[in-house]
Amino acid sequence: MNHLRVMLGVYKQYWRINILTTLEYRENFLIWFAFTFIYHGSAVLALWIVLNRFPSMNGWTFRDMAFLYGLWMLAHALHNTFFSTVGDVPDHIRDGEFDRILVRPLDTLFQVIATPGQVFPDELILALITFTAATWYSGVQVDATFLIFVPLIVAGGALIDLAFNLFISTVAFWFVRVDALRWIVVQLEQEFTRYPISIYSRGVRLLLTFVVPFAFMNYFPARFFLHKAHESSMLPAGVGLLTPAIGLGFVAMAYVFWRFGLNRYSGVGH
Amino acid sequence: MGKGTPSMAMIEAVGLRKVFRSLERGSGIWGAVGALFSRTFVDKVAVDDVSFSLEPGELVGYIGPNGAGKSTTIKMLTGILVPTGGKLRVAGIVPHEHRMANAANIGVVFGQRSQLYWDLPLRESFELLRSIYDIPRARYLENMRHFGAILDLDRFLATPVRQLSLGERMRGDFAAAMLHDPKIVFLDEPTIGLDVVAKEAIREFIGTVNRDRGTTVILTTHDLADVERLSRRIILIDEGKVIYDGSLERLREEYGTHRTLVVNLAESYPDVVVAGTEVVSRELNLVRLRFNRRELTAEALIRRVTERYKITDVSIIEPDIDSIVRRIYLEGYHEGTIGAPS
Numbered sequence: 001m002n003h004l005r006v007m008l009g010v011y012k013q014y015w016r017i018n019i020l021t022t023l024e025y026r027e028n029f030l031i032w033f034a035f036t037f038i039y040h041g042s043a044v045l046a047l048w049i050v051l052n053r054f055p056s057m058n059g060w061t062f063r064d065m066a067f068l069y070g071l072w073m074l075a076h077a078l079h080n081t082f083f084s085t086v087g088d089v090p091d092h093i094r095d096g097e098f099d100r101i102l103v104r105p106l107d108t109l110f111q112v113i114a115t116p117g118q119v120f121p122d123e124l125i126l127a128l129i130t131f132t133a134a135t136w137y138s139g140v141q142v143d144a145t146f147l148i149f150v151p152l153i154v155a156g157g158a159l160i161d162l163a164f165n166l167f168i169s170t171v172a173f174w175f176v177r178v179d180a181l182r183w184i185v186v187q188l189e190q191e192f193t194r195y196p197i198s199i200y201s202r203g204v205r206l207l208l209t210f211v212v213p214f215a216f217m218n219y220f221p222a223r224f225f226l227h228k229a230h231e232s233s234m235l236p237a238g239v240g241l242l243t244p245a246i247g248l249g250f251v252a253m254a255y256v257f258w259r260f261g262l263n264r265y266s267g268v269g270h
Numbered sequence: 271m272g273k274g275t276p277s278m279a280m281i282e283a284v285g286l287r288k289v290f291r292s293l294e295r296g297s298g299i300w301g302a303v304g305a306l307f308s309r310t311f312v313d314k315v316a317v318d319d320v321s322f323s324l325e326p327g328e329l330v331g332y333i334g335p336n337g338a339g340k341s342t343t344i345k346m347l348t349g350i351l352v353p354t355g356g357k358l359r360v361a362g363i364v365p366h367e368h369r370m371a372n373a374a375n376i377g378v379v380f381g382q383r384s385q386l387y388w389d390l391p392l393r394e395s396f397e398l399l400r401s402i403y404d405i406p407r408a409r410y411l412e413n414m415r416h417f418g419a420i421l422d423l424d425r426f427l428a429t430p431v432r433q434l435s436l437g438e439r440m441r442g443d444f445a446a447a448m449l450h451d452p453k454i455v456f457l458d459e460p461t462i463g464l465d466v467v468a469k470e471a472i473r474e475f476i477g478t479v480n481r482d483r484g485t486t487v488i489l490t491t492h493d494l495a496d497v498e499r500l501s502r503r504i505i506l507i508d509e510g511k512v513i514y515d516g517s518l519e520r521l522r523e524e525y526g527t528h529r530t531l532v533v534n535l536a537e538s539y540p541d542v543v544v545a546g547t548e549v550v551s552r553e554l555n556l557v558r559l560r561f562n563r564r565e566l567t568a569e570a571l572i573r574r575v576t577e578r579y580k581i582t583d584v585s586i587i588e589p590d591i592d593s594i595v596r597r598i599y600l601e602g603y604h605e606g607t608i609g610a611p612s
Contacts, residue, residue, distance in 0.1 A: 002404075009401040017387055017394060024389045024430075100385055102350045104402055105373040116387075266352045266366060267290065 010106065011114050018116035029120060036123050040073060040130065047194065060196050063138045064226050070127075070134030072193045072218035075157025077127035083162040085117035087182070090172035093265070102266075109166075109258060140225045149221075152244045157217035159247030161189075164212065166254040173261035189214050196223070209235070213250065216243045279359075280454060280486045281324040281347065286356035288317040288342050288510075316342040318510035319356070326453070329480045329487040331497035334507035335599060340490045343507070344456050347488070348378055361453050374403065377452035381459035384443050386431045392442050393427045396449060403450035410449070417445040420478055421471070437468030444475055454486040455479075461496055473499050494591045506598060513603045518591065525597060526589035531559045531571055536580035544574055558587075 224240025349365035506514040
């Protein structure tokens, strides 16, 4: 109980530092913000161009895809806002800064997540606006199920992102540099969350469902809310609501791996 | 070595050992490429059977050349690394088994790495540490007042850390490490890169904290002046082993037996030979003679020299701790074998 109080206090302090640091470099922040805007804007524009030529893709219209993208963007922005510093662990291991984390009386993963990394909730705010607009535009029915499950699904999607971020960072306990691995996973996520996975081959679908379950960040939930369960898919519509469980499950696995990596770092058994 | 009973000791290390295992790797590009596929491991013993015990309030210099095992020992004491073998207790706690409980008891200053937030006023870093260590408000204010006074922090509390001089930053880092009243502080090269004035301020602070608060201090350093100024006890480590553990005075007495007489000759002599001395160096008419103070007094030696040579000037150089330690690393430590007490 006391521990929880301390962690909350520290978390608040970390965010304070986070925001103060970001504002210290206003120009840098504004450039980042412009980039975020252009990045997501051009992704949506690309979708619009493609679907202008082919009115629908496997039964998905531009309106459907806007919802698909908005859902992913929100989950991803939630991860980037609260968990992105997990990706800095390899740098901390390399420059020795990780030792500092180990000589402080707090859980290591908590510190890694809470550490200020010049994050500002700008992307999250942009994502919220985009998602709200996309929901309205796609005509998804906002009922009780939607209001209860969408927040959970978005949180679950952020946890899926966190799980892979943590998994890759943990690999750095062995190999120190993990840029290549991170690049592959980031590309995989970006490429395969734009379109409904039903357009891909069976192998890719299985990969995105069971191995790197990015399909649970947006495809399966979107399929549920857009009532597209009938499309050639191996799984029933209800799996679209499983995202929170999938997210928790993968984070739990990544955490076990993280503990294993920490032991390796401190040289257990040598 | 160990004084007092083990349960009283602040740090108790018995047979501490750390072995690092790494992939064998040849030299050059082909060696590096080969290492991609290699499965052969090599073991490197970084710390080998290190034992010592520290009483509460002691201030000890932990000295050794690069790669001697200093940092590895400190990393085991702070709970960063798990020992390969041996027993270790820090304030009654096994560090790697209870990392967080141990962390609350210790303060760490890594001289080459700051824990302060670069872009923010110094004060913000202290506020954060107050939360991390859950320091009661009154205690925090009292410590800030105390450290503010002895480290003269108040002048730059509102300055972003990136604008501080190295000396000011270091003072900030010291206060940061001491804010939660740790029982033990580990100072890893605390004066590295500082100018003379800043070094002196830091030494003063370490001494004050050790004396007034009874904080146990372990100091690893290259600068033996830090040790000479601060600690009575030093532990010398080389190639992972403790080669000396004891007082500075004893070391000086056993190893600092050789003084040097510097002689300015009035005329140029082809050869300078004086019984009971050894010529260390000779530059034209400047000759350095090393002699054992237990066998020969300076007065007797000067007499011997003036009987044979015409001189213009003499002076005596006393052995400094730096040269004593350098000599031990070169020759190894042999208790009582050099200049045995009469």
